[in-house]
Amino acid sequence: MSIISLDSVCKSFGALKVADAITFEVREGEALGIIGPNGAGKSTLFNLITGNIAADSGTVHFLGEDVTRQSAMQRCLNGIGRSFQIPQPFGKMTVFENLLVAGSFGQGKSERAVEQAAADILDRTGLIGRANTVADSLSLLERKRLELARALATAPRLLLLDEIAGGLTEGECSQLVGTIKDIHATGTTIIWIEHVLHALTSVVERLLVLDFGKVIAVGEPAGIMARPQVREIYLGIEV
C-alpha cells in the first residue's frame, strides 16, 4: 500500500513553475531519495507534502486520505514529520525543550509521557551533551542534527529529510547514515533529499530526479545514475 501519493501536483511562484504536474507514490516502509540541481523545486515539493505551502492544483493522499486541504499541523498529527533545509529551531528554548514540544504536541501526549523518548533521541543523534543548551547558540551542524531529532520526536510514519548530510566529515556522515538506517529498520518510511550521493544511495531503494519542477526519472539508483539525462545534470558531481 502506498503511504503517500501525489497526483499532478502543481505550484508556481509568480511566473516560475516550481512543481509541474508532479505524480509519484511511495510504499509504506520504503526509503526514497530525491536528487536534482539547486532550485529544482525539491524543498518546495516537501512543503507541498507537509502543507507548509498549498498546492495550486492536484492532490496529495496520505495513508489513503486526501490531505491536500489539510494544514501543516494536521498533517503532522497524521504522521508526517519533516526537517527544514535551513534549520528552524525554537531558538530561545533548549535542545531538549525543542524535542519536548515536538513529542508532546506531535503525538498528542503529555510532556511526562514523551520526556524519556526525547532524551533517547538526543542520545542517538549525538545531541545529548547539548540537551540543556538554548538552540540559538548551536553551531550549524548541531542545528541540522536538531532538525532530524525534532522530526523524530513527533514519531512520524513518514519522515522527510532535507539535505542534512552536507558539511559532515566522513566519520560523522557514516554515523548519520547508520542512524537513518536504524530509523528505516523500525518501519518508518523515509524520503530524503540529499546532494551527498554515496550517503543517499547507501540508504534508499529508489531515486527520484527532479529538474525545473518536473519528475524526470524514478527508479532503482544504479539505473537512474546511468541515464545520460541524469548524468548531464550531475556532470561534475561525484557519484
Next chain:
Amino acid sequence: MTISAPDTIYRVETRTRTSTIAGLVGIVLILVLFAAPAFASRGLIQDLFFILTMLTLAQFWNLLAGYGGLVSVGQQAFVGIGAYALFAAVILWGLDPVPAILLGGVAALVLAVPFGFFAFRLQGAYFAIGTWVLAEVVRLIVAQWRAVGGGTGTSLPRTATENIIFTDQIAALFDVRASAARDILAYWLALVLAILTIGGIYWLLRSKRGLGLAAVRDNPQAARSVGVDAQRVKWFVFLTAALGTGLTGALIYMQKARISPDAAFSLNDWTAYVIFIVVIGGIGTIEGPIVGVLIFFLLQTLLAQYGAWYLMILGLIGIGVMLLAPRGLWGSFSDRTGIQLFPIRRRLMGGPLTIKTPSREE
C-alpha cells in the same frame, strides 16, 4: 516509531534552590501584604493598590507580547470596557460593585472576539497600529452611551458605593471610616487578582500549553510543523489577557468611583506606562514586570510634580534601558547571575548530564 530499549534513565527538573527559597519568601510576603491594612496608612494602601493593579496589567501585557509575540497597544480598550461594564451594571441594573467586577471581565472577553478577529489579520507593526485604532473606535462608541455619562463620564451613585458588600465588616474590624474600608476592600481584591494572575501565568508557562506558546513565539512555521495549533495558541493568549485586563480595569474604576471615556480608554495610563514597566523590568519574564512596576512607582512619586518633564524623563529612561540592557533590568541580572525566581526551563538530568550543572546555561 520504536527504537532499541533506552539505555539511560533521565529525569526532568524545573525547580532550582533559588526558586524554592523565593517561593517561601513569596508566601511570607503575601501574608504581610494581606495583613497590611492592620498597620499601614490609608495613603500606603492606596499606593499599594495602584502598584498591584499596574502589576497585573503589566503581567497580562507581558503574556501577550513577551510570550505570545502579540505586541498590542490597544489594551486600554479592555480596561475601558471592563470599567464601563461595571458602571453600567451598578448604575443601570443596581448590581453590587464587587460581583460587577466579574461582569467587567466577561465584557472584555466578549469584546476580545471581534477585536481579535480584525487584529489577527495584521502582522507585526500593523498588528500594533491595528489594535490602537480598534481601541479608539471602542472609546468613540462608548462615548456615545448617554446612560453612563456619554463623553463627559459619570460617578458611581452614593447608594451603591456606601453599601458595597464586606465594607461594614472591614470598617468594624479595623475601626476605620467607610471610605477607608472601601479602599481596603479594593486593595485586597487587587492583591488576590495579582496573586491569581502571577500564579496562573506561571502555571500556564510550566504546562504543556506554555511550551506550545514559546514554540509559536520562537518560530510559528516550525511550531505548526510539529503539531502545535499556532492560531489556537494566539487566541488563547489574547482572550486570557483581555479577561484579566478587563477585570483589572473594572477594579481600578470601582476604586476611583468616577469614570470618563478619555480616562478609562487612556492609551497613556493603561498601555504606554504598562509597556514601560514591562520593558524596563524585562520582557518575557514574570520577574520583569515586578521589578518594573516598583521602578515605575518610584519614578512617578519622585517626578510626577514636573508635569511634561516627567513623561520625557520616563521616555529617556525607557530608551536608555532598551539600549544598555535590551532584556530589561531583571533580564540582565538574570543573564549574569543565572538566578530565576520563576524558572520554567525543563532541564534534562541523569546519564551523562549529571556531572555538569547546567544552571548557568541559559
